[in-house]
Amino acid sequence: xMDCSAYYQEKVEKYLPVLINKSKNISSLGFDNKxxxxxxxxxxxxxxxxFQSEYDSCESCDVNDVRAFVKEEHSPALHAFDKLVMVKDExxxxxxxxxxxxxxxxxxxxxxxxxxLTEFGIVTVSDLNKAFRAASLMGGN
Amino acid sequence: MMDYFKKKLRSYExxxxxxxxxxxxxxxxxxxxxxxxxxxxxxxxYMVENDISDGAFDIDNFNSWLRRRHRSVSSWxxxxxxxxxxxxxxxxxxxxxxxxxxxxxxxxxxxxxxxxNSLAHEDAKESLNLFGKATSTMSGS
Numbered sequence: 001x002m003d004c005s006a007y008y009q010e011k012v013e014k015y016l017p018v019l020i021n022k023s024k025n026i027s028s029l030g031f032d033n034k035x036x037x038x039x040x041x042x043x044x045x046x047x048x049x050x051f052q053s054e055y056d057s058c059e060s061c062d063v064n065d066v067r068a069f070v071k072e073e074h075s076p077a078l079h080a081f082d083k084l085v086m087v088k089d090e091x092x093x094x095x096x097x098x099x100x101x102x103x104x105x106x107x108x109x110x111x112x113x114x115x116x117l118t119e120f121g122i123v124t125v126s127d128l129n130k131a132f133r134a135a136s137l138m139g140g141n
Numbered sequence: 142m143m144d145y146f147k148k149k150l151r152s153y154e155x156x157x158x159x160x161x162x163x164x165x166x167x168x169x170x171x172x173x174x175x176x177x178x179x180x181x182x183x184x185x186x187y188m189v190e191n192d193i194s195d196g197a198f199d200i201d202n203f204n205s206w207l208r209r210r211h212r213s214v215s216s217w218x219x220x221x222x223x224x225x226x227x228x229x230x231x232x233x234x235x236x237x238x239x240x241x242x243x244x245x246x247x248x249x250x251x252x253x254x255x256x257x258n259s260l261a262h263e264d265a266k267e268s269l270n271l272f273g274k275a276t277s278t279m280s281g282s
Contacts, residue, residue, distance in 0.1 A: 018233045
């Protein structure tokens, strides 16, 4: 029988470097990478939940279970998580139609994405400060 | 709603063609989005052709439509849908990466694309012929 806890741990470990890498310079990501960042971020949160809950089944957990976990353990990011779920659906249902594309682009530029990335330790406050400093230098402020 | 699916069909058609032209140079993220978009395209074609104005997707009806109208590719579409599910749940896991690469190099892919492009619009068929001519000229054959 498969050890699901180990499975999810491995998944968390594999997703984290990819997400950190993609989150370093979000503004320069192409549209395809933005979509994959959104899908990857949701899977990462789902895997953390499954790993911490020591699931004994590897079946995908329900979105409501994941939401309850976020509400319990990461409540500052709950609102942003709800938005992430909505946008994830846009990626799988309408990534190339105009409205879907706009929703995805808006989310990637939003504070909500930043709230999730910081809450789950994908970017640190120090990274964010560095990024803001670089952006303000570029802007001449 | 029907206008929405018709619009979706047209948007995806353009995008899929654009992506296919660059199939060899596609990055992993683009391959994933191509697969998601191709599935979307087929679902939208099903909605439009069956005049499903409320947008309700019924998997049994979808499967019987596939067998009835696209018998020659129906089993391959089921394979496509398996890869879609893998992308949605495990987009950065090694298993998903190999599944996606395998699907993109699948020798039935051109036949699948042709099958659905030729169904939806006559002008898509024409574009695909032009695409075929362009690629055969590029490869020197």
